[in-house]
Amino acid sequence: MTHSLVIWLKSTPISQAMTMSPLIWPICEMLHFVGLALLIGGAGLIDLRLMGVFKSVPLSAVMQVRKWAALGIVINVVTGSLFFIGAPDQYIDNPAWYGKLAFLFVAMLNVAVFETTQGKRMLTIAAGENTPPSFKVAGAVSMASWFLVLYFGRMLPFIGNAF
């Protein structure tokens, strides 16, 4: 089943454009790293405030950079999907790729659970106010999982065989 998915994906025009063009893959890599920096900058700032750093800034104010983190995620999901469609065989059996997907899932689940259960309370954290322990845990989980997504992404060519 896995095998037929790889064969089918490689037969698609998108996949062929990704591997035949000398420019599309490198440009997607550049965008993927731009997305990475936006995500670390945006999510990192929010995570630090959740953990109790920059207390002089209300949490609701820090949350205004959320859209930049979200933009980084969108850019990287799009370019990441293009890499997968372009060369599925170098990811499908690659342990680092599954590590990356697993921590991406943890990061997204953490955001979803936190926003659902603490979304309203979050906006009440004023300037100078410390965050409750559950906020600190959510911030630490988020930061750790994003850096692990980066780690496993960077390790794709070394733990596995991706280029």
Place this chain on the structure above:
Amino acid sequence: MTALLTALEASSFSTWVRESPSIWAYPTILTLHTVGLGVLVGASWMVDLRLLGFAPAIPTTVLARAFPTMWAGFWLNAFTGVLLFVGDPMKATTSVFLWKLGLVAVGVILMVVLKRRLAGGDIERAGAGGGLKSIAIASLVLWVAAIATGRWMAYT
């Protein structure tokens, strides 16, 4: 110059960075270089975007506190960058490498200029003046270009 680079390339440390099968050699150095990139550029962009008027609820008076994080990312990348260079000294003969170094240098100069302006307290909570906005735009664009040239080195 080339003789010096060739001698460096033949050194045992250069060979270790380049050829060691250890996960702690090239893979870890490259990963840390990516972490440093994310921290330096990510923090810089948040400051730049705030100066351009985004996230207006964040007081500009706290922006100066982002700079130690940016410097941490910079020094991590200066260190890992030197190691990556030692592993492949012939990079120095390519124009893309020199472009990248130049772009990073200008990016860091803008960072220092911004820090001085912010520490000088010459902006109000309401927003940034025209000069600061120009620096913020230049900083945003320079880091995109630095990332692009850095990535391009993998294909030359």
